Each structure stands twice: as structure tokens, then as C-alpha cells.
Amino acid sequence: MSLSLSRHLPVAVLLSSLLLSLPDPAPASDAAVDPAQACRTAPRVAAVEPCQAALRADPQDLEAQRHLAWGLLATYRETEAVERFVALARARPDDPQAQFDAASVMTGLRMYPQALPYLRRALYLAPDLLTHQRLAAILFLHTEDWAEAHAAHRVLAVAGLPTGLFDLAQDFAQGRGVAPDQAEARRWYERAAEAGHVGAMRTLAEKLRYGAFGTPPEPQLAGRWSARAEAAVVGLPKRRDPAAARDGRDGE
Incomplete structure (x- = not known):
């Protein structure tokens, strides 16, 4: 471009032409990207x-x-995710988190019998963790192991969880898992209600x-x-009323 011609071009056009004439920047080196850091910082839906x-x-x-296993689960590849969680639990039998992850994922997928050995191992390794006891309460109710569920409920109740x-x-x-005792039932309903549990308040009222x-x-x-x-x-x-929603009365 001649200097005389450049005097008559708008500044924006001149800048554009100069920028286009510059060489492209060199691509970033793959060595500069830390694969482990990229994995750790990726959201689960983009972690695979x-x-x-x-x-x-x-x-x-x-x-x-672990992050890959959660990424597989987040992208609905449940079978692969379960395989990963199970492999981690088996490779790390003394890691309570690995056992808990496998148990919780399988419980969420309604694989209750398969989740039991991993939950039991997690409870053995870290019985005082309330997250483990909460999962135990859920899983043992689903498998109708009333005595085990009752034991978990007692731990959670003593800890004050509503x-x-x-x-x-x-x-x-x-x-359930204990001899019926209406006086004890009332005592625990009252404690739950005082702790703010609305279901306990309504049960007491009735x-x-x-x-x-x-x-x-x-x-x-x-x-x-x-x-x-x-x-x-x-x-x-x-709560939405499905029948009312179908009839166009939802929210009345």
C-alpha cells in the first residue's frame, strides 16, 4: 500500500489492513497445558x-x-460410570471415600443389592461420618433391613438431625427394627418437631x-x-397436583 493512498483511507480500514498483514501467532504448545489440571478444573459435564x-x-x-467417573455419570453414561467407581473401590479397599462413592452412585441408580458391600465397607472404615450413616438409612430401608436402618436412624437422631x-x-x-413403643415414638416425634421437621409436626397433630x-x-x-x-x-x-395440572387448575 502506498503512503499517498494510505492518507485517504479511514483509520479503521488502515488498521485492519495492517493487522491482516501480520503473521499468525504461533499455536500454544501442548506441553504448556497440564492435563491433570485441565481434568480437575473441568465441570463434570465436560470432564470426560x-x-x-x-x-x-x-x-x-x-x-x-474419580473426576472421570463423575463425568461419565453426569453425561448419562451410567454403566461406564459404575464400572469406574467399582474399579476405584476395589483398587482402594481402605479408602472410605472410594467405597462411599460406589455405594452412593449405585443407590442413586437403584442398584440396591450391589451397593450394599461397598456401603458396609465404608461404614466399617469410617462409622462416625454422618454422610455414611445417612446413606445407610436410605439403603437399608430400600433393602428392608429394618434393624440396620434403625441403627443408622439412632446415630443420626443422637447427632440431632431432624x-x-x-x-x-x-x-x-x-x-421397624425395634419393638413398637408409642411413648418412645411420641418423644422422638416431639424432638423432631422441635427441631423443625414439618412432617413430625403434622404427625403429632394427627x-x-x-x-x-x-x-x-x-x-x-x-x-x-x-x-x-x-x-x-x-x-x-x-407441591404440584398432577390431576389439577391436567385439568388446568394447577396453582389455584
Whole structure:
């Protein structure tokens, strides 16, 4: 481009022509990219390819193996994900997290019998972790192992978790894994309700209204628990009614 011609070109056009004349920047070197870091920082839905690359570089990278397993699960490749989690658990029999991951994923996929040995191993290695006890409560109820479920409920209740308090009350009320005891059931329902469990408040209201604890009806106390339950859910979204939704009455 001649200098005389350039004087008559708009500045933007001149800059564009100069930029186009510059050589392309050299591509980034693959050596500058850390495969392990790329795997660790990738969101789960985008983790499969970078984690596979990290494992090609270092097949023993535990975090890359775990992140790849979660990435497979996040992208609906459940069979491959389960295989990965199981392989990790078997390769690391003394790692409670590896055992818990395998158990929790299989529980989420309703593979209850397959999840049991990994949960039991996790409980053996780290019995004091409440996350392990919460999974135990879920899994043992699904497999109808009432005694084991009751043991997990008791641990959670002693720790003060509202769901554990409520589940323990249900055990005593229904005789799940323990002899029925309505007085004990009432005590744990009351503790759960005081801890804010709305289901416990409503259960107390109903049982006290009709004397279901083997005691005379207590309508006034029942009314107080009913009022507390309603106050606790003020402002919360209501559950959708499928029948009402089909009829166009949802949200009325």
C-alpha cells in the first residue's frame, strides 16, 4: 500500500489492513497445558475428554480417575460410570471415600443389592461420618433391613438431625427394627418437631387429635402443632397436583 493512498483511507480500514498483514501467532504448545489440571478444573459435564487425556499421561492419577467417573455419570453414561467407581473401590479397599462413592452412585441408580458391600465397607472404615450413616438409612430401608436402618436412624437422631429424629420416631411407632413403643415414638416425634421437621409436626397433630399414642385425645395440643406446621411452610412453593395440572387448575 502506498503512503499517498494510505492518507485517504479511514483509520479503521488502515488498521485492519495492517493487522491482516501480520503473521499468525504461533499455536500454544501442548506441553504448556497440564492435563491433570485441565481434568480437575473441568465441570463434570465436560470432564470426560480432559480426564481421559490426564489418565493417558498418568494412569495412576486418582483424582483424574474419580473426576472421570463423575463425568461419565453426569453425561448419562451410567454403566461406564459404575464400572469406574467399582474399579476405584476395589483398587482402594481402605479408602472410605472410594467405597462411599460406589455405594452412593449405585443407590442413586437403584442398584440396591450391589451397593450394599461397598456401603458396609465404608461404614466399617469410617462409622462416625454422618454422610455414611445417612446413606445407610436410605439403603437399608430400600433393602428392608429394618434393624440396620434403625441403627443408622439412632446415630443420626443422637447427632440431632431432624430427619434422623423423625425416622427414629417412625421406627418406634411402626415397630421397624425395634419393638413398637408409642411413648418412645411420641418423644422422638416431639424432638423432631422441635427441631423443625414439618412432617413430625403434622404427625403429632394427627396422632394427638385421635389419641393414637395410647393416651386420651389432646385436641388443643394437636391444634398447636398443626398451626406450627402451617406457619413453617408459609411462603414455600406448593407441591404440584398432577390431576389439577391436567385439568388446568394447577396453582389455584
